[in-house]
Amino acid sequence: MLAPTVVIGLGNPLMTDEGVGIAVVARLHQCADLPADVEVIDLGTGGLNVLHEIKGRSKVVFVDCAYMNASPATLRRFTPDEVQSAKLQTRLSLHEGDLLQTLELARQLDELPSEIVIYGIEPESVTFGDHLTDTLERRLDEYVETIRQEIR
């Protein structure tokens, strides 16, 4: 039975703060008291798999590293309708992913859940490295608690 709500962490733990979404869902996986009707998934950089994970759900919560023109470590809650992508894409590679575009595709296919929430976390640094920066690491508990409140 598919859980009606899913929390999806996106990003790459080998690219410092780009992996913050993965760090948040890793901590959520350790929480023993998550609601039974919520599934928590580490989707890594398999961005197009989002299509399969959101189909048939009623609510999706994304946690992802996001450049939002905010100060590092800022957590911001928004919906896809509140933003537009500033990402330059050439379509030269299958690997160029954009969550907003994937969600738009799901909308075209009429497979979009009724409620979509994105938690963007502004990175301090996105470079090669297998740890978050201290600036984000210090705020991890707070991010996890915010997501817990969202899915309560």
Added chain:
Amino acid sequence: MSRTVDINVKHVTRVEGHGNIVVRATDGVIEKNEWQVPEAPRYFEAMVVNRHYEDIQTIVSRICGICSVTHSLAAIKAVEDALDVQISQQTDKLRILTHYGEQIESHSLHVGYLVAPDLLGQKSVVPLATSHPEVVKTVIALHKVGNTMMEKLAGRKTHPVRLVPGGFAMLPKAADLRELKTMLEAIIPEAKKLGEVVRSLAGALPDFSRDTEYVALVDGESYPFYHGRIGSTDIDEPVPVHDFEQVANEYVVAQSTAKWARWNRDAYCVGALARFNVNGDYLLPLAQETAKMFGLERGCANPFMNNVAQVVEIVHVIERSLQIIDELLTTGIEYERPDVKAKAGNGAGAVEAPRGILFHRYEFDDKGICTRANICIPTNQNHANIQKDFEAFVPQIIDREQDEVRLLMEMLVRSYDPCISCSTHFLNVEFV
């Protein structure tokens, strides 16, 4: 008045640099014609040094969200080579099956999301979902099958968790295999449908050929993605994987930070078309039939036909997956535990990523700690070949309108299914 062509397609990412197409010409005289690419994997090599052999495949699986099984398997094979680990036939078959899931996923996404919009005159897959919903639904159905194979066998859709040196951390059940069998049988018509769609549009693929060297794994008895030595259309005697640096002779060029590679000529090609050109005689019947439907024959030197070879491979791996599942169901899944012991050693592994042959090499000390790593990705091996294609193709099309030249060059790069900026997927948003 002079007629100028000035193309500069910048693939900008914040971290990994660029993958640019740069062409400048005046009155048909080409002044600049370059494929410029960034380096990425070298930085990941540093991240596995000082790590235990048990951690390597998990770390490298994060290098790429599309080729994560391939990276894991190449690493595991290299670790097993270094530590003299023997694996069971069951492990072998289950790994191959998992890897086929990735081929189905990656090829269907590439053909459906990047190539089909070009052929159907759309800017991306998003408008395609409205103009040709049946095509997009077919692609998504195939993608889902690939995903489910990886999830049932490797424990997760992206970035596998059960593939470990020596075997599997957790084995699938017979019921999982039966479920996969049902799913794969049901997807054959969808694969045929994708083939029909691509065939109906194949006339839009540019008629351009350039003779080059094609390199792929060979075992002399099948169409391998996971086993074999390194074969080429230029040589008769394949090279052992342990000597892969003799094949991928890396060198530095001024126009790119990524290293390029050459073997018997100034460039070589890896990927679906290379595998087809090297091993096409070993395709299974339905895949042979699919290749015939397109008129695809060994010796094809049109890089755009790589897209067609991918469709042929989707059919082949579905056929082979069904055979392997039947073999596993007949013998039954036997409980076994990976048996690996640390020791000093140096090992290499080669696996065919959807976009071409991938090499990993590791060195370990006697405690099993990695002291050196070398990862040679297929996209880097293709860069020189893409440049040579540019040099042959652009003079043939330079008299066309600039937008058409640009589109044709983008299509050429896309046909190689390159792995660029695969390691980051962050959002970049403006509030409206």
